Amino acid sequence: MVLTFSASAQIESKTDGACLSYDCSQMTDIKTQIKQGGGEYAPAYEALMTKATDALKHVPYSVTEKTLLPASGDKHDYYSFGPYWWPNPKTKSTLPYIRKDGQINPSSKTDDTDSKRMVQFANDVRVLSLAAFYSEDARFAVKANALLNAWFLDKKTRMNPNLNFAQAIPGVVNGRGIGIIDTRVLIDVADSIALLHHSGNLTDNDFKAYQRWYAEYTRWLLNSPNGREEGNWYNNHGAWYDAQVTAFSLFTGDKKQAAQQIETFKYRHLAAQVNAKGELPAELERTRSFHYTNFALAAYARMGRYGEIAGNDLWGFELDGRKMENAFAVVAQQVGKPAAQWQYPELKFTPDEATGPLLAAARAYNSEAFRNSATALVKENPTDINRLMPGTALVN
Known part of the structure; x- marks a missing residue:
């Protein structure tokens, strides 16, 4: 399986703010492939339709x-x-x-x-x-x-x-x-x-x-x-707060507040949470460090998307060697390796939790390493819903 990624996702998606986190330009392309038989998206689409059909029965x-x-x-x-x-x-x-x-x-x-x-x-x-x-x-x-x-x-x-x-x-x-x-x-x-x-x-x-x-x-x-x-939280909580305020501000048309929150994220949370190696120390000290690293990266991925919409490049932002790309790389390097090679505490190592963050990284960066890591994860779990939601990242 070889996944396809947009080589110019950031440029194209700036004109596509109507769909908030989702990149609807890419989703339209996926929809065309599904109508033509599904291709690489068929397993995820079939799984989606099963879940949606079940949801029709819920009160x-x-x-x-x-x-x-x-x-x-x-x-x-x-x-x-x-x-x-x-x-x-x-x-x-x-x-x-x-x-x-x-x-x-x-x-x-x-x-x-x-x-x-x-x-x-x-x-x-x-x-x-x-x-x-x-x-x-x-x-x-x-x-x-x-x-x-x-x-x-x-x-x-x-x-x-x-x-x-x-x-x-x-x-x-x-x-x-x-x-x-x-x-x-x-x-x-x-x-x-x-x-x-x-x-x-x-x-x-x-x-x-x-x-x-x-x-x-x-x-x-x-x-x-x-x-x-x-x-003011220094860990994933602060990043998710920024993601909420930014997303909700964009959703309601308050571009000024969204722009302000993006700047807050850059300096209060991104530059403070990621070290020069790309590690997130506040997440690595947890008993579920792999999970919480990916959970934080899901918030980072959304902030990267909102930066695209607002014209503020968070994907490429760097301060004193601290940048998002390095944080995604730490997780990408673990793909395909056993739990024992993740050198931090983890009560329940779940490799596929990295799927959403690495699909987001593969979309944002011209990196063969990210593309290969995302492809490997999707090959293991081709029904992952993240395949159908370019522009965002889901980690439960």
Whole structure:
């Protein structure tokens, strides 16, 4: 298998801001190949259609479905628990909870709160919007619109545009700035809304209504204590905060705020997080260092895309030898090697987590090493949805 990549992706995509993170010029080319039989994209397209068909059966999701209430008492407020926090075995009440890095407490991923539900919502909207675009089957767009309306617009079921009660810790705090990482999936939802609108599957009025929700949420991100706290984080949290603010600002038409956040990312996070070797020290100290390195690179890839749209080259930005290209290269060098050759802590080495970041790097850089690494990963997992979403990178 030999993958094809656009040699001038950055130049071409600057004129394609309608689709936010997605590079719709490349997606149109992929769509043509799918119509002609699929070629290299056939496995990913078939897997997408299976998931989208399943999503047609799902009822709309809503934050009002949770069984537990946040401190506000309002079911419309998003509520989640910190995933790495566990009952305290040394106290009768099990409070306060204690942290076990990299070990997910299953009780943080139930329907009692909203974290699992929002991920399911975002996943369904993603596959439905992509299926609507590639297959031109209106059923998928109709279903996506129904899910979006329930989550954002319907007064009985809508989510309030804040994250005051995200990643609470029983016995410690009702909500934390660090919980803002939860709404990274709303970037994917904004991508889906933009794609639906771009392809004629969403009315202008509905599009503007979603823009208003995102604009209000972006104001909360920028002005709330939780938002300001998250924006100062030195690891992937800070990068994902930048990605959210930038994506949501572009989505709502606030180009000035997007440009400002891109500059913030360059100096506060990119230059501070990547060393001259391309390593991300704050991620390498984690118990799941390979996962978190790729997770951070997924945010970097999105920021690189937003730089394309804004005319600010983040892919090529360098300060004192620190640059994104080196960070992607660290992961590329691990492709095809066993877990034992990754010299940092990793509880669950999962090679295919690098697929999205390396496809993004192969698109952005004229590098045979990136192309070969991405090709090798796709050969191992040809159904990976990242193949159908050029311009972005998905790492769960």
